Amino acid sequence: MAPSRIETLVILGAGGDLTSRLLLPGLATLLASSRGSAIRLIGVDRDPMSDAAWQRRVGKAFSGVDARLADRVLESSVYLQADVTDAEALGRVLTAATGRVALFFALPPAVTVLACRTLATMKLPDGIVLAIEKPFGTDLASARALNRLLQKLVPEEQVFRVDHFLGKSTVINLLGLRFANRIFEPLLSAQNVAHVEVNIEEDLGLEGRAGYYDRAGALVDMIQSHLLLVLALATMEPPATVGSEDLRGAMAQLLRATRPWKKDGTESRRARYTAGTIGRRKLPAYLSEDGVDRSRNTETLAEMTVAIDNWRWAGVPFVLRSGKAIGDPRQEIVFTFRDVPHLPTGFHGPGRQARLRIGIKPATMSLDLVTNGRDDPFDLEWDTLDAEFGPSELKPYGEVLAELLDGDPTLSVRGDIAEECWRIVAPVLAAWRADRVPLDSYPAGTRGPRSWH
Numbered sequence: 001m002a003p004s005r006i007e008t009l010v011i012l013g014a015g016g017d018l019t020s021r022l023l024l025p026g027l028a029t030l031l032a033s034s035r036g037s038a039i040r041l042i043g044v045d046r047d048p049m050s051d052a053a054w055q056r057r058v059g060k061a062f063s064g065v066d067a068r069l070a071d072r073v074l075e076s077s078v079y080l081q082a083d084v085t086d087a088e089a090l091g092r093v094l095t096a097a098t099g100r101v102a103l104f105f106a107l108p109p110a111v112t113v114l115a116c117r118t119l120a121t122m123k124l125p126d127g128i129v130l131a132i133e134k135p136f137g138t139d140l141a142s143a144r145a146l147n148r149l150l151q152k153l154v155p156e157e158q159v160f161r162v163d164h165f166l167g168k169s170t171v172i173n174l175l176g177l178r179f180a181n182r183i184f185e186p187l188l189s190a191q192n193v194a195h196v197e198v199n200i201e202e203d204l205g206l207e208g209r210a211g212y213y214d215r216a217g218a219l220v221d222m223i224q225s226h227l228l229l230v231l232a233l234a235t236m237e238p239p240a241t242v243g244s245e246d247l248r249g250a251m252a253q254l255l256r257a258t259r260p261w262k263k264d265g266t267e268s269r270r271a272r273y274t275a276g277t278i279g280r281r282k283l284p285a286y287l288s289e290d291g292v293d294r295s296r297n298t299e300t301l302a303e304m305t306v307a308i309d310n311w312r313w314a315g316v317p318f319v320l321r322s323g324k325a326i327g328d329p330r331q332e333i334v335f336t337f338r339d340v341p342h343l344p345t346g347f348h349g350p351g352r353q354a355r356l357r358i359g360i361k362p363a364t365m366s367l368d369l370v371t372n373g374r375d376d377p378f379d380l381e382w383d384t385l386d387a388e389f390g391p392s393e394l395k396p397y398g399e400v401l402a403e404l405l406d407g408d409p410t411l412s413v414r415g416d417i418a419e420e421c422w423r424i425v426a427p428v429l430a431a432w433r434a435d436r437v438p439l440d441s442y443p444a445g446t447r448g449p450r451s452w453h
């Protein structure tokens with residue numbers, strides 16, 4: 001039976017940055033799209049705010065939404081001042097909600113845990129969905145503890161672990177590209193692929209987020225979550241359906257087979273940016289940013305190589321790389337193919353291997369092909385087939401909210417998947433903590449340390 005739709009979306013942490021920067025604009029793109037329909041919105045936070053002020057705040061994000069639909073959502077929206085770690089206050093919040101309800105924890109992880117502990121002492125409405133934000137724990141043990149706590153509250157299908165990369169249309173496109181075309185899938189295996197890179201780089205620096213980022217670093221912030229999920233979608237076996245059980249089952253199976261290339265995690269690299277310039281922006285050194293603690297040795301660029309121990313991928317290195325303050329950043333998956341088994345004698349080879357690049361930002365695809373040379377036909381040349389994907393009408397948070405409000409957990413990170421992601425990075429984190437891998441540096445605006453290229 002299809003799950004019923006959510007009627008009330010409660011945002012815990014309504015006054016926070018996540019709500020204004022990502023959630024409300026994401027909701028606006030959903031309401032403006034063909035998939036948008038009315039929803040009751042309850043904002044909850046510790047500070048006082050009138051209903052009218054909350055409605056104004058929400059309304060500001062709603063430009064582009066059909067006026068009648070925007071008015072319907074705004075008229076029914078209310079704000080409640082409440083301490084979400086207090087049972088009596090949370091009881092008031094749940095009483096104010098009508099129909100099937102989703103609680104969105106737009107809160108710091110430690111407060112989310114406290115609120116969940118409080119919810120564990122209460123009777124929850126039937127069918128309630130709990131949406132929580134990454135990071136899901138701070139290591140494997142705490143991820144397991146969080147999952148145990150959530151299991152006490154609701155069944156797994158009613159937990160929605162949000163990873164906005166799963167809401168990016170280009171990431172979802174990986175499924176159509178791989179499994180709805182006959183031409184790519186047979187090529188994607190150790191038989192044909194020499195190595196794979198997943199690069200998610202950004203030109204942004206710390207952006208005032210030292211409180212969180214300085215404790216996380218690039219490995220935990222990006223590779224542990226986003227990049228491993230992208231890797232899973234790019235390399236998993238074809239699922240029988242794209243329903244939540246089959247899709248997430250295939251992702252989990254792939255991640256269970258994934259491990260650091262060297263089991264002790266030393267096949268990894270880390271670096272931190274120094275002062276530099278990106279375009280016209282001058283970035284201070286990471287260590288000069290407010291709130292950064294030099295003794296934490298936090299990296300802003302991380303790279304780890306993983307192996308996938310299964311029939312399809314045995315022996316192929318997968319390099320996962322993510323960094324901040326990178327000049328000319330890339331967001332792409334690159335499959336590099338092996339050479340042909342025999343190049344007919346008399347041809348002059350094109351000098352490198354063919355590649356399939358799938359761009360996440362911008363949404364593109366390019367495939368290298370060897371063709372006969374224009375001047376001398378036996379002097380082979382490269383040509384590239386390029387494609388650009390049309391933009392999605394939804395922002396990543398709009399896509400995630402669409403699934404959440406449909407009560408469908410397909411795009412939610414299942415509990416076991418969150419744990420696998422921590423297991424995979426754990427040896428690297430341990431190697432870095434023990435200083436078995438040097439911390440290099442790179443000027444902001446470059447591609448990383450010179451010695452890495």
Ligand SMILES: O=C1O[C@H](COP(=O)(O)O)[C@@H](O)[C@H](O)[C@H]1O
Nearest residue numbers: 164202204213221222226361396
């Ligand atoms: O989750 C996160 O993602 C962003 C990058 O996402 P994007 O959609 O803006 O490309 C990253 O900047 C941030 O540090 C991280 O916490």
